[in-house]
Amino acid sequence: MMLSLLIPWLPALTIFVAAVVQEMALPFPAWSVFRPDLVLICLFYWRLYRADRCGPVLALLAGLLVDVMSGSPVGLHAVSNIVFILVTGHFGRLLRSVDFVYLLFVLLFFTCLAEGIQLMLALLKWGPYVRWMVLAGRPVATLLIAPLVVYLLVLVHQAWLEEPNA
Amino acid sequence: MTDLLVLLREYRNAITVLVTLLVAFFLLLMAGGPRSQDHHGFREAVLQVTGPAQSLLLRPIATIERFQARMTQLMNLDRENRLFRAELERLRPLSTRLEELEQENQRLKSFLQIQPDPAFRALVVRVVGDSSSAFARSFILNAGRREGVVVDGPVTVPEGLVGRVVRASASSSLVLSLLDLNSRVPVLIQRSRVRAVAAGQNDTLLSLEYLPKDADVVVGDNVVTSGNGGVFPKGLLVGRVVSLKAGEDGLFKQALVQPMVDFDRIEEAHLLLPELASPETETTVQK
Numbered sequence: 001m002m003l004s005l006l007i008p009w010l011p012a013l014t015i016f017v018a019a020v021v022q023e024m025a026l027p028f029p030a031w032s033v034f035r036p037d038l039v040l041i042c043l044f045y046w047r048l049y050r051a052d053r054c055g056p057v058l059a060l061l062a063g064l065l066v067d068v069m070s071g072s073p074v075g076l077h078a079v080s081n082i083v084f085i086l087v088t089g090h091f092g093r094l095l096r097s098v099d100f101v102y103l104l105f106v107l108l109f110f111t112c113l114a115e116g117i118q119l120m121l122a123l124l125k126w127g128p129y130v131r132w133m134v135l136a137g138r139p140v141a142t143l144l145i146a147p148l149v150v151y152l153l154v155l156v157h158q159a160w161l162e163e164p165n166a
Numbered sequence: 167m168t169d170l171l172v173l174l175r176e177y178r179n180a181i182t183v184l185v186t187l188l189v190a191f192f193l194l195l196m197a198g199g200p201r202s203q204d205h206h207g208f209r210e211a212v213l214q215v216t217g218p219a220q221s222l223l224l225r226p227i228a229t230i231e232r233f234q235a236r237m238t239q240l241m242n243l244d245r246e247n248r249l250f251r252a253e254l255e256r257l258r259p260l261s262t263r264l265e266e267l268e269q270e271n272q273r274l275k276s277f278l279q280i281q282p283d284p285a286f287r288a289l290v291v292r293v294v295g296d297s298s299s300a301f302a303r304s305f306i307l308n309a310g311r312r313e314g315v316v317v318d319g320p321v322t323v324p325e326g327l328v329g330r331v332v333r334a335s336a337s338s339s340l341v342l343s344l345l346d347l348n349s350r351v352p353v354l355i356q357r358s359r360v361r362a363v364a365a366g367q368n369d370t371l372l373s374l375e376y377l378p379k380d381a382d383v384v385v386g387d388n389v390v391t392s393g394n395g396g397v398f399p400k401g402l403l404v405g406r407v408v409s410l411k412a413g414e415d416g417l418f419k420q421a422l423v424q425p426m427v428d429f430d431r432i433e434e435a436h437l438l439l440p441e442l443a444s445p446e447t448e449t450t451v452q453k
Binding site: 016055056057059068076125 | 179182183186187189190191192193194195196197212216219223
């Protein structure tokens with residue numbers, strides 16, 4: 001009963017877990033530069049394959065969560081996340097028919113786009129305080145870890161969120 | 167109104183995107199600089215919610231870290247153990263040497279507390295050999311004629327009289343202990359001043375000879391040198407009376423004396439040299 005109530009919220013739950021892991025649970029020094037954006041991977045996946053469960057509101061909340069946990073200015077990740085899922089959703093039909101390897105590079109490009117939006121907003125509002133190394137390292141780390149995260153998301157998807165007629 | 171609802175339903179997605187973007191931009195515009203304290207309560211609430219999730223996720227990592235730390239500790243323990251063993255092997259002889267020096271120090275300190283007879287010069291010597299056998303009780307000192315040792319020189323330790331020199335070579339000398347069968351020392355009972363001769367028996371006890379049968383002697387009396395004969399200075403402690411009985415001939419008492427010195431444990435001794443010219447001189451022979 002409880003599980004069946006939770007199932008529709010699984011995408012949100014995975015995004016929450018991804019945010020916690022990304023920002024708090026992996027405090028290794030190497031991650032300070034190569035910190036993957038696990039939230040973006042989740043948003044990308046769910047927006048492509050369960051768009052009904054992953055809309056702008058979830059992107060906004062996920063962005064706010066990351067902003068709060070990472071100490072970033074509130075709204076920064078929220079804006080980039082919303083733009084990210086809008087773009088992903090816009091090309092959704094096309095991307096769903098693309099091979100996974102190509103999707104990884106699409107993800108890389110979209111991550112760069114999200115990082116670029118954050119950089120631009122930060123530069124406009126606060127000037128060049130940004131840690132360039134982190135911004136450059138993040139898309140690379142995201143690309144590298146994406147297959148693993150996507151594999152886990154596929155498992156979750158197939159176990160609980162597979163539509164009967166899909 | 168109905169038209170408005172239809173319009174909203176038709177553009178629901180666009181409106182949602184617009185509203186969320188506006189909210190995000192609004193928050194962004196309201197936000198302070200990086201690491202500012204804006205939305206402090208909100209941040210605190212989020213951290214309150216994510217805290218348990220973080221600890222849950224960190225648990226396996228913490229377990230692995232503990233395991234890794236434990237393994238490192240065990241590896242270090244093995245290495246440290248080997249190091250300490252090697253160190254112990256290196257220090258063991260030093261420890262024995264230290265103990266030896268400590269004991270020697272104590273013994274030499276006790277020697278220094280002895281007030282030598284003014285008529286004698288005290289020479290601290292080391293016992294370098296034990297020539298005792300079933301028929302003789304004697305030992306060898308590391309000082310000889312070169313150091314001024316003369317035959318019949320008394321040998322003492324802090325506990326009392328040991329014996330006398332019976333042979334002196336250039337660098338060593340042979341001491342006849344009180345216990346030797348050939349040893350005779352003129353003594354007196356310290357309490358009653360009764361004179362006798364302490365004779366060795368090649369045993370652990372001395373025999374008092376020429377003790378009159380009515381002499382005032384009791385078990386426990388101290389026996390000291392009498393100074394008769396000029397070999398031993400007067401007043402050196404020899405032993406304590408431990409047994410008394412009537413002699414077989416009926417003229418003398420038979421008394422046995424337990425020497426104060428433990429002859430099996432002598433390592434250093436005072437050799438008393440008759441030198442009236444410098445009575446307070448005390449030297450040590452180091453070999």
